[in-house]
Amino acid sequence: MIKNYDLKLFIKLSFDIMEKLMTTTLEDSYSIVCNVLGEALEWDYVEIWLRHPQRQTLYKSSIFYAANEIMSQFSNNSEDFEFAYGEGVPGKTWEAKKSIWYDDIRNIDYFIRKTDAEKIGLTTCFSLPIKAYDHVDAVLMFFNKEVKVEDELMLDLLNLVAARLGAIIVKSQIEEEIRDLKESSKTASSNTFLTIARVFSFRDPYTVSHQNLVTKLAIELARKLHLSDEEIHDIQIASMLHDIGKIGVPMEILSKPNKLSVEEFDLVKSHARIGANIVEDLPCSRNVKLMVLEHHERLDGSGYPDKKKGDQIYIGSQLIAVADVVSAMLENRPYRSALKLSEVKDELTKYSGIKYNQVIVGHTLEILDQIH
């Protein structure tokens, strides 16, 4: 017969476990709980049954604690079991929604692994539900060869651990929901901006292919610069919307085959600020607005609308600037034919580090070499 535990040990153990469970993932938490509780409370074997989200059954997790080799065998022999609600010890615990203590598990009719338990000589079993809100999400099962007596302190500790595990499950479920929500809102916002960009493109036939090429090139460059997923998403939106301000520039100026007057060119240049004002009202990040505003700025201050220089220009804007210039040079325009690829490369090389970011130009030349 195992002696009752003392209060001091239990308080220390509670603190140790709670501290360990503070920053872990759900899977690690199960592993910590099985190992720490099994060892400290001197159970011979601890296992965990998890609720299958689709089949609505409890299946045995690969995580377990075994005091010795024989107990590990007990785990291997139960790998294929699955219990429905109210079925077997795990299912009964699920149904009861509270812990169940069995002085001798071998006498329990619904204990299916009786043969193995008898072979090993298991007696005491304690079954503990892990609840997230009021739903049983998992069942912890403790087994012992020697008869163990029910100990109030031990049960308090186990229930405390179960409550903490339940809170971790709720936390991970909430985190998963937030991740899904973020993902779906990201897709929804991308689709909205894509629609806006398409509507805008009906006005100017040059815009469709230009938007697509700038977006494709900008995303590839962003990946080469190892920007974060968030930044790449912003760059994608900004690439689609970068010229949206042209909606405020008369079509006869945009499609004019001859050289523009200074006044006309000033009107064309205003598209950067008009675009930033339009984007200001859309639900997108500050960086998207910045990229729309700055996509014609140049490192040497020769760009527009604010003649910003060097690091004053956001890296995403520097990237879209290069993608925009490359795309524009490769396309036919009302006032000139498309440039040859060699001419595009020469132009980029000539102004690398002067107008355009040297690293971005380097990556762009690599991409151009690959596709042609």
Ligand SMILES: [Fe+2]
């Ligand atoms: Fe532009």
